[in-house]
Amino acid sequence: MSFGDYMLFIVSAILVNNILLAKFLGNCPFLGVSKRMDTATGMSMAVIFVMVMAGMITWLVQYYILVPLNIEYLQTIAFILVIAALVQLVEIVMAKSLPALYRALGIFLPLITTNCAVLGVAIININEEFDFVDTLVFSLASALGYSLALILFAGIRERFMLIKMPKAFQGTSIGLVVAGFLALAFSGFAGLVGGH
Amino acid sequence: MLVVLTVICAVSGFSLALVHDVTREPIEYSRLKFVKEPAVKAVLSGYQNDPIKDRLVIPVGTDKKGKPVKLIVFPAKKDGKTFAVAFESAAGGYHGDIGVMVGVDINSKKLSGISIVSHTETPGLGARIIEPNFTDSFKGKSLDKDLGVSDISALSGATFSTKGVVTAVNKARATLDKYRDKMVQ
């Protein structure tokens, strides 16, 4: 793909088909950690890191192990094991060599194993038949889109804490409604990548 | 600790392989039925059988890597005898390959119809190859020799797409000539 194509590809992944607001991946932690800015940024960093690495490794597993051995139907189980092992490994390595970052990420690192966005992106890379470079770009762009949504959301929610609100709506409910309007705003980007 | 985990993985692997084996045939049938059947139905008519169920898989040579290429042929039968077949063919259009399901009457060698199975042509221009005006113009055309763009109702402003479909049909003609006997088993 040319540079222009890549730019479109990236913009599409971040804004138009935002992995969280348009594709619904990664919602559970989304509502949990977006209450404050610092937790949101912590989770974002962890997601970017894990999603890119997981995207690359699962791609290699698919095309160098699953396909040659004709066991593509084991994709789900193979991928989740790769992700779980990757997160575990990253935790161990980070605790030893980058302790400050490790402490900053805190509990978010292990939590990423069950983040459907990571597994989701890994599967999408294969379904869309991306080559290795495209996988790398897509994983990174998706992670950035996720972080963008997360941080925007946290910013909005922090302000919401200062408003009076009916008890029924407090917490997750209003969070969801706000997410809905954020999703609406992002869907306005649909015309950005014209044509298809 | 590791023993337990290994045992669980082994049992899991074994059971999954088992389920995979059991479901292989139903899955293939389902896939073909829901993904290909609409196209098959669009190009064949008047048959008494289930073309998907009666499908034939014919080896048609090898690809660049030396792996055998298989062609799935869907037969249309009346009184147990195949009178028409449908199979897929592909050729490059304006933007990527165009997949065409071709239906041919075995005896008269006339096209019973075509249906566009996949394409990435330009919306509003090349993508109009899926319109009935275009595909219907292929019906009844003889495959005794290669089709030309002038034999059908070409799309103005979409010459590459049109040519792509015609090429795909002509490729199908070559396939038919080469493997006709295997197709009417």
Added chain:
Amino acid sequence: MSLAKEFTKGLWEIVPPFRLVLGLCPTLAVTTSAENGMGMGLATTFVLVCSNLLVSLLRKVIPSKVRIAAYVVIIASFVVIVELMMQAYVFPLYQALGIFIPLIVVNCIILGRAEAFAGKNSPLPSIADGLGVGIGYTISLTVLGAFREILGNGTIWSHGLFWDGFEPFTFMVRAPGAFVALGCFLAMINLVSAKLDDRKRRAQS
């Protein structure tokens, strides 16, 4: 707790995704119609019950250090089984639910119940727990799906409901509508459960 209680708590007390706020990703994505919601709910219930049962049966054998890894393998295996069976026998539903079928493996509900309940209780209550939570989830998904389908598409179970010229509130079947609908549902349920708690408290005093 009796078996019946284990079962019914999944239907209200800890019904996901409303009172047990887990399993949100599929909730938002597949509730574009009642049929899809129910399909996903049933697939998830199958995996949940099977994994709860197996985890419970093996709870004394799995060492604590590797229990999460073991749970993941068990759950993932059942998800693959569900994937294969759906592809074979209900292909259109498989196509409709798409990527969210393999994503059942990271549905926090299943891992959550394995960790919180099945890992510490005997098989029969674990089955009841799995069934209750699963069916509660299925009902939630079906209701939410129906709501969005009726408003957003004018159909219910793919049957047209309104007169021909009716313009449905398409917002509801798109991404933003999912969030808003779920948010409002959640708020409603919060309201109802608050009122119920109030009544219970007043009855006790």
